[in-house]
Amino acid sequence: MWRALSWLNRLQKTANFKWGVTAFTLSAAVFGYLWLLNQWTHHTDEQHLIEFHSYADGRELENFGLLTDLLHTPDLQTEAGVVVAVVAAAMIVLGWLGVGATVVGLLLFGGLVAFPLTFFPQTTGLGELLVGVIPLAFLFTTLLELARIALSPATPTLAIARNVLNEAVRMKIALIFIVAIMFLLAFVPTFINEAQPLRYRVQQWLQWGTGLTGALAAMLTIFFGCATVAFEQRDRIIWQTVTKPVSSIQYVLGKWLGIMTVNAVILAVMAGGVFMFTEYLRLQPADGEIAHHRIATGQSSKDDPNLMTVDRRLLEQQVLVAREGLKPESIDMEREDIQAEITRLVNRTLEDIQVRQPDREITPQLRAETRQDITEQIDQAARSVQPGGFPLILLFTELDDVPEDGGELTLRYKFDAGSNDPSVVYRFMFVINQASSIEQEVVLGTTQTLSIRPEAIIREGENAGRLLVEVYADAGNRFTATVPPDDGVELLVTRGSYPLNFTRIMVVMFIKLGFIAAVAVMASTIVSFPVACMVTLIIWTAAELSGFLYVSLEWFQTRTHDGNTMWLNLITRELARPIAWSLRTYSELRPNAKLVEGRYVGWGELAASLLIIGAWSIGALLIGIGVFRKRELALYSGK
């Protein structure tokens, strides 16, 4: 069977077959179009249309109205001609890409096997799964051929890259991952709970669709990236390549480029699958709707946004969007009056100490520590709100470019108080621009959201572009509530379109995979396959956790309680800190989470990540090239 498929694959790549596909498609398009014209000519009157477009029992076809409208459109023939031409052109392009037979095979499989399976209760799931796999397989095959064509020029780097592409498709280690990714993408929709609100279904799909496949793509990159270089050395196949006019740079770059081409194809399949199914979900009725954007009364919420259900609104304005998180203005601790106040408080504290402990010497270190403590206290006080006391001030600026008719703003916040008892609910009052107020009940330690209409932003005067939010704590709250310093509060503002943001997020994933691929290639130039995999996994994990590591390093103890330096800890921290700082960009990108949360990834952020992660990737590749240049690829075989 494989031989037959292989023969068919070769056949569809021959010029004769391609010309055959072209001739057949053109003939089918011309004759098909003429047949349609003929049909229309004979069924132009309403009665004929009714006869022609009705069931045997006289019932009208469901889309009869639409069809009638269409047939009475003056430009219909032209439009139909354009459609036929586009479909024919696509078929001819596919034929010349060398996937004509594959497409026909997939369509036949879908029509004869997968689709009929969906009609039987026992095999519905399997049928849906196979139906889902078919478009992904089609996309994969087509993109693979395009990648092969792109890598076809006769240069060593591209030849090696194309060889890696062939290796990925034909060797088990990569093929397993590729097939798993496609089946997983087709499988995830089958376990999404349809009873959930639509926004959660979409988020669940985005979370699992991109999360799982992204993780699998990372694993594929690690294992395949290490295998393609390490096995080649182990099996000495590399001798045949490096004894040809291939430099170390060309070899390493070729390998990396090949892995990245595989990743590009997989990511494109994943992106296509995720995006299309998300759009399909978007067309489903949300909670409170009877159809897409149509509420129970039959009115369309597209025509009147005020009719939009909560579920639809949250989906369109909080999930399938690109929103940027803005931090409120913070107190400038360097301000003169604040510094003067801090100095006053420091002096008073030290005086108190001298009164209580007359023997204690006021050293510069004690003074500095006291100043630090007081500064932190002031900072914390600025983020806190006492029960029944003064409000917490949250001032957001530079909101001029947020359109009034744009998506609503979302205030995300979190309060800590005492030990964050989960059974206790705190009450707060949010006053927007000293005009409107909203009460909220809050569970401590968990992120809450508050929707604010964009009309609330001040549009004129010296305060234009500002949004002031005052938060009052209910007198019944037990403790003072504090907003955590980093991720305690932010205002989410719509910045761009979802499709473009989705594209940028996919590019971010690609950049991250590029770094993993570079590390895998580098590691396998130095050590054997299992060790290379381990090294790459460790570096990948460290990169993913580097944000956390960087914060942890700030608290890493380097002095004993007696004030003595812990040299090992100090050296470790000082070595780890720049690495964690550099890799922090990698962990902060979080493409999957940003997609699920509808977070904006700007071009600037994309460029910065490309620069920083790109620099790391180039560094890894340079190490690999250097090792290759110095290494003796043949070993002593006497023992």
Next chain:
Amino acid sequence: MSADINEPTAFSADPHDRIVVAQQLTKIFKDFWLRDLARAVDAIDFEIYRGEIFGLLGPNGSGKSTTIKMILGLLRPSKGRLAVFRRPPSDVSVKKRIGYLPEESYLYPFLNARETLEYYGKLFELDYKTRTRRADELLDMVGLAAVQHRQIVEYSKGMQRRIGIAQALINDPEFLILDEPTTGLDPIGTRQVKDLITELGRRNKTVLLSSHLLADVEDVVDRMVILYGGKVRAEGTCDELLASKTRSSLAIDGLDEDTLAEVRAVIERRGGAIAGVDRPRQKLEDLFVGIVQQAKEERLATSGATNEGDTAAFLKGDEAAKQGDELLESLSQPEEHADVEAPAPATPAAPPEAAPDVVESLLDANTERQAPIDAGQPGGTPDEPGDVDEVIGSLLGGDDEQATREGER
């Protein structure tokens, strides 16, 4: 390793167009702690000249493969000097002119034969037409045209060897390095490889042949070194190393007893003696080739590699392939000249150590290469068998006459 090893300028005034120069070449393998593990090659000297077929002989572990790997840049010399085309072996540009067949076929198992040749052709940056034409010719030559779409992993060892040979020739190399080329090949494949080497020699290509199958080497090489324990034990042409100084042999068609008695009498009259008289035996290789040839004529089918392939036209430089050769020349010549510091002489320079007439005759024609004057060799009869006395007399007449005769060959 000294700093000036492989200095390109070291051989710029080379009058003999040496392809490989090894001087005091040494390779010491070290363990993890950098202690000496083995001295695989120990201060060897040799040179390989343009257009010669050079044999690197020795038993297993004698340093043949290590030497080849140093020439290819897969290993670095520990001491001594090594230059290939007057460049360090690590120089990538040198590799454009080299074809290499390793001792085992290290090929991508997921590619088929055609894809393999396509891949290696691309590494040499051959354009599509040249690549395709050469792949076609090479697949025909190695008898894999019918199974070219099967993955290498499905190939037998011999078939893998054949595709290995094809990939080594895809760039029409000036210098071909063959490490145990006949290992795993059937006798016909072996004969084809030997014919190929002879053909390449005729086209003034340089071939380095490493083998421990001495009969294979003897048939084709012009000059050889014999290694043992990493050292050169003997060096010279086949005649220098193999020709007996004390015995002579004749191959004569259908000699009856009377004539034989007459010959014996002549020899005895001249003070010589016949050590023995044998019926000449056919070589087993010739017998085997004959049987397969006959089977082929009877159209018996085989599922493996076929042996129909003639040497690829682009390797032979035949008239039929003239167009292709011209294209090849036009593609390769400018680059080749650019890589060489001093231009190669218009006619190949004969190595100083080898007798020029012998080398010339070896390079002259394939048929002459396969016609040794040995009683045991069929077809080894003199061109014009004149008077028996005259022939025998000239053979026994002295060293000068013998040398003259050999020169005429």
